[in-house]
Amino acid sequence: MANRKHDHENSLSAVRGEMPPEEDLCNLGDLFKVFGDTTRVKILCSLSESELCVCAIAELLGMTQSAISHQLKVLKDARLVGNRREGKTVVYFLSDDHVRTIIAQGLEHITEKR
Amino acid sequence: MANRKHDHENSLSAVRGEMPPEEDLCNLGDLFKVFGDTTRVKILCSLSESELCVCAIAELLGMTQSAISHQLKVLKDARLVGNRREGKTVVYFLSDDHVRTIIAQGLEHITEKR
DNA sequence: CTAATATATGAGCAGATATTCATATGAAGG
DNA sequence: CCTTCATATGAATATCTGCTCATATATTAG
Numbered sequence: 125m126a127n128r129k130h131d132h133e134n135s136l137s138a139v140r141g142e143m144p145p146e147e148d149l150c151n152l153g154d155l156f157k158v159f160g161d162t163t164r165v166k167i168l169c170s171l172s173e174s175e176l177c178v179c180a181i182a183e184l185l186g187m188t189q190s191a192i193s194h195q196l197k198v199l200k201d202a203r204l205v206g207n208r209r210e211g212k213t214v215v216y217f218l219s220d221d222h223v224r225t226i227i228a229q230g231l232e233h234i235t236e237k238r
Numbered sequence: 239m240a241n242r243k244h245d246h247e248n249s250l251s252a253v254r255g256e257m258p259p260e261e262d263l264c265n266l267g268d269l270f271k272v273f274g275d276t277t278r279v280k281i282l283c284s285l286s287e288s289e290l291c292v293c294a295i296a297e298l299l300g301m302t303q304s305a306i307s308h309q310l311k312v313l314k315d316a317r318l319v320g321n322r323r324e325g326k327t328v329v330y331f332l333s334d335d336h337v338r339t340i341i342a343q344g345l346e347h348i349t350e351k352r
Numbered sequence: 353c354t355a356a357t358a359t360a361t362g363a364g365c366a367g368a369t370a371t372t373c374a375t376a377t378g379a380a381g382g
Numbered sequence: 383c384c385t386t387c388a389t390a391t392g393a394a395t396a397t398c399t400g401c402t403c404a405t406a407t408a409t410t411a412g
Binding site for chain 1: 244249250252254257258262263264265267268269270273275276278280284288290291293294297298317327334336341343344345346347348349350351
């Protein structure tokens with residue numbers, strides 16, 4: 125065997141076998157990163173109730189249209205929201221019920237420890 | 239009524255009523271922020287399989303002990319992991335089954351779109 | 353006590369990120 | 383066309399974040 129200071133091979137090989145592939149873990153981190161911002165969480169929560177155009181979200185959150193547009197782009201790149209043009213405005217909506225579930229799960233975790 | 243360029247009060251008041259309180263949304267963002275890092279996701283996945291000491295995690299992930307310790311502190315401050323000393327080593331473990339659920343939910347979302 | 357191992361932690365830095373500001377694009381009305 | 387409203391986007395900036403390096407603390411052995 126090896127002469128390490130402290131051998132973990134027994135436990136590690138078992139854990140290693142059960143770990144999801146590296147790529148999935150990176151994607152998972154990236155996914156949560158998108159959820160990991162108050163502004164984006166607020167946007168997602170809003171859209172969870174109703175589809176909304178950009179300026180409605182901006183008004184709702186009391187933020188500039190530009191800031192919201194930038195974050196909507198992040199959310200869209202992550203495929204968490206979709207959009208469609210309606211005349212002059214662009215309406216955004218959740219692209220997936222999974223998003224609602226993840227938010228709900230997180231909220232449950234938060235509110236449970238209180 | 240108001241004379242805005244574009245009135246959203248009808249939709250907005252309804253959405254406003256359903257939004258969780260500001261503080262919860264901030265905490266939610268902070269929670270997901272902790273999940274939003276590949277290293278921490280890997281640590282959580284490892285601990286999801288078995289409790290592990292610091293140097294085992296470091297070895298498993300191929301990272302320095304210091305880097306892992308710093309991230310374990312973040313995870314502990316967020317109450318996602320707990321620890322106990324066992325002689326010279328300190329063993330870390332998931333503090334909550336909720337963590338497992340959130341990770342699983344995220345992984346499901348990832349692997350579904352493939 | 354001293355040495356060795358395991359972990360924690362502070363300072364510093366390089367890279368990432370959220371907002372602002374200015375400006376571009378796009379749609380509808382006159 | 384030209385103007386106005388709605389949205390998108392690039393650049394600049396200030397802040398935050400994750401790692402490294404050096405060092406401190408803690409436990410056990412001798």
